[in-house]
Amino acid sequence: MSVPVAAPPPLADSPRRWWALAALTLSVLIIALDGTVITVALPTLSGELGADSAQLQWINGGYLLALSVAMLPVGLLGDRYGHKRVLVGGITLFGLASLAGTQADSPGQLIAVRTVLGLAAAMIMPVSMAVLPRVFGAAELPKAIGVWTAATAVGMPVGPLVGGWLLNHFWWGSVFLFNVPVVVLALAASVWLLPSDRTRQRTEPAPFDTVGTVLSALGITALVYGTILVPDDGWGSPKVLGGVVGGAALLAVFGWWQRRYAHPLVDLRLFADPRFRWGTLIAVFVNFALMGIMFVVPQYLQEVLGHDAFGTGLRILPLIGGLMAAATLGETLVPRLGARVVVAAGLLVFAAGTLAGAATGSGDGYSYAALWLTLTGFGFGLAVVPATSLVMASLPAERSGRGTSLLETVQQVGGVLGVAGLGSLLSAGYLARLSTGGLHGQDAAAARDSVSGAGAVAARLGDPGLLDSAHRAFVHGMSLALLVCAAIALAAAVLAALLLPGKAADAAASEAVSDAQAPAAREVAISAADNGQSLA
Incomplete structure (x- = not known):
């Protein structure tokens, strides 16, 4: 019986691997940009849509919460149904939500749009990283990770820069419309260049860890929500303490459940x-x-x-x-x-x-x-x-x-x-x-x-x-x-x-x-x- 020999990815000697990296980089760059571009638009949104301070907080915080909560189940879905499928779905959802953001006419609608954008970002971030070893050999993987990491880092300071320029020249919806051409380019490049998921095993999937998903979602939501309130309420606020302590307790229960359940959401091994x-x-x-x-x-x-x-x-x-x-x-x-x-x-x-x-x-x-x-x-x-x-x-x-x-x-x-x-x-x-x-x-x-x-x-x-x-x-x-x-x-x-x-x-x-x-x-x-x- 012959032992299969590990082979490097077929893109290892092709310049197309760098185009594939560009597709992944574009997808995470637009996420990093969107995470901070809204900060300079908040005063404008307050005037244009009549958003009060609590609504402005949720326009910003809804994105962060959805991103934090959804990443764990998304990773499991990517492993089961294919990283490329989940990534392409996330990029598509991000583009559609961005288009919807340009048409929002109330704070509630904008909060919903930002929440969907956070969900789409959660579909993109971890899965795009998981694709990297399937495109690059071991020798070049650190460089690819460095470029990917730089894309996530550069988007944070550049987001307010882009947002400020757009608001100086266009209407407030331009901070969402800006995403669309980048999304189209990233989507086309991802479909064309990234490895296919066709050969994944089609065995009966294990039961989905619903209890673990709920526990992780509630725990992360409470922890992040409590932390978001710190700048305004302080660490001694009952809301902050309740969120942080309650979130930590729920996450402890989540860890206990992951050790007991046969098909856990997170593989603690x-x-x-x-x-x-x-x-x-x-x-x-x-x-x-x-x-x-x-x-x-x-x-x-x-x-x-x-x-x-x-x-x-x-x-x-x-x-x-x-x-x-x-x-x-x-x-x-x-x-x-x-x-x-x-x-x-x-x-x-x-x-x-x-x-x-x-x-x-x-x-x-x-x-x-x-x-x-x-x-x-x-x-x-x-x-x-x-x-x-x-x-x-x-x-x-x-x-x-x-x-x-x-x-x-x-x-x-x-x-x-x-x-x-x-x-x-x-x-x-x-x-x-x-x-x-x-x-x-x-x-x-x-x-x-x-x-x-x-x-x-x-x-x-x-x-x-x-x-x-x-x-x-x-x-x-x-x-x-x-x-x-x-x-x-x-x-x-x-x-x-x-x-x-x-x-x-x-x-x-x-x-x-x-x-x-x-x-x-x-x-x-x-x-x-x-x-x-x-x-x-």
């Missing part, structure tokens, strides 16, 4: 592999810190340094440039030094970048910010790309969707907690240093509410002292947040150095990636034969 366990934990730590940075830094660039939304988006690009440079360098370093050394070194560089940012003074200009943003992005890329590659290498082909969904879900929740936690620390640091002597009533409340409010009051009263105090106070709060990011990165670096597999295990991981790609190779070959195309 994945955590038995140290590559998955520690790679996921490190990725969550770094994502927590990065999301906090992405919340703090744009405010610094806009409110303290005085750049508009477009200029702010441009000035965050050094972070992305550092990430891309690290992804390229990591591709050569990991085979030589091993993921343990490279990830730990990347986390140390990340910590150095955030420590440099914490030393920012209120009088420092953008050149200093560009320096530490580049360093931070470089450290992030050097750490997260090999860590993600380790996670991908640990996933069996038949469970890759569930694995990437679990990774993306915990990263998403970690990011939400990062924004809430570090945002609260920023606010506390700001209030601790702000001087509002001489201000009363609404002026004092506006100044204490935010640095932008203090700037507006200072401009109206002609009070440069208040503006200087607000800038100094904000920089102090930002420094506290960045110090916490540095501490998290240092703790993750220690974990990486002690617990990640060494160089010998990395070689075994590469072999595992090739083994996992063998079924994908057969799928693509059969698909090519069916379509009369040669993908080699």
